[in-house]
Amino acid sequence: ASVFSAIAQAPEDSILGVTVAFNKDPSPVKVNLGVGAYRTEEGKPLVLNVVRKAEQLLVNDPSRVKEYLPITGLADFNNLSARLIFGAGSLAIQENRVATVQCLSGTGSLRVGSEFLARNYHEKVIYIPQPTWGNHPKVFTISGLVVKYYRYYDPGTRGLNFHGLLEDLSSAPQGAIVLLHACAHNPTGVDPTLEQWEQIRQLMRSKGLLPFFDSAYQGFASGSLDADAQSVRLFVADGGECLAAQSYAKNMGLYGERVGALSIVCKSSDVAVRVESQLKLVIRPMYSNPPIHGASIVATILKNSEMYHEWTIELKAMADRIISMRKQLFDALLQRGTPGDWSHIIKQIGMFTFTGLNSDQVTFMAKEFHIYMTADGRISMAGLSSRTIPHLADAIHAAVT
Ligand code: PMP
16 A cells, blocks of 8 residues: 555645636636636737747847856846835835845745744734735745734625724734735735825834735736835835735736745845845745746846836736726626626726625536636636626626526
8 A cells, every 4th residue: 555545635726726627627618717817818828028028138148057046036136126116216225225035926925925024023923814815824824924814805895894904903913914915905806095005004003013015916907017016115115114025927927937026124234134144044945046037037127128118018908908808897797787786896906806706606607607716706807808708797697696
């Protein structure tokens, strides 16, 4: 018998498992709205033109070798990533108070940041929104933090439970870590307004709560890289500490390249130096050093003003297509007279719509219409096209009537 014969079958991941079920479905009309990956109007994955260009430049540069990067990754990439999220004129960057390390996309950045905190920060409790991206509680728990939730979403209004959020953060212990989605909250698509962010900032600073921003959608929500970073910049502008995990999966379409960054904003440059030294101790035994290709693509684009500009245009086109899918789906439901208020589809922000469909309705839509989404009723707007929207609207209509 195998020494592994007693091993239990683990459940599929709640998000990636949707794709597993989708792949098994032979129907020609099937639609996968589970995983958050951008698709063109033709339903195809998209490699940005500017990414192709950067790759050409890299391939044709004979000076490029495949040596190991330092533990902290590509220095140019780190500097440019910090500028991208904190703003080119950020005082924290000018004062060398930011420690940035290249990590394995957003997930890896969260993982390294939370293990750093578990080892080096006095408070182990991290508050995360209810609901949140399904991987958050797993990443933070395995890093050694203790996960608690703060109220975030109000199913009644399909909007922000701002009162509950403030109440829960008010009663968090002094110094607790708070995970904040920088923009385009996943799965709800509901973000605080700028005024609400300011109130959250004041409350958190008055209680010494430590902000940990997850920025997986910068530029992807509104189409503007600066607008989508406002929440983070508000916190950095007050001179206090914060962490930020960045991902280039969505905004540069570099999903499988696994390229992201973790920045820790400190109050002085000597602290930032020590923080970086500790980050290296976290990274070295985990994966030694990060991969070179994706970070080189990003650095090539970010440091060339022409390519940067081209990127912003392609990025805005993706954001605009998603916004137009919201409008088309909303109109299709209106047209069908589908019962209920569907205005949240056009109010919500970013890649996902939190439809409000329950798990029975989700199961029904997969079985009868071959439309796949996560059990919480979240659909990826980026996976839709003008061609698939009527089919989805028919399915939602049938599910709720
Ligand atoms: N945070 C959130 C909120 C996300 O939605 C995602 C992607 N689904 C990530 C982090 C990380 O993704 P990746 O590791 O692919 O950058």
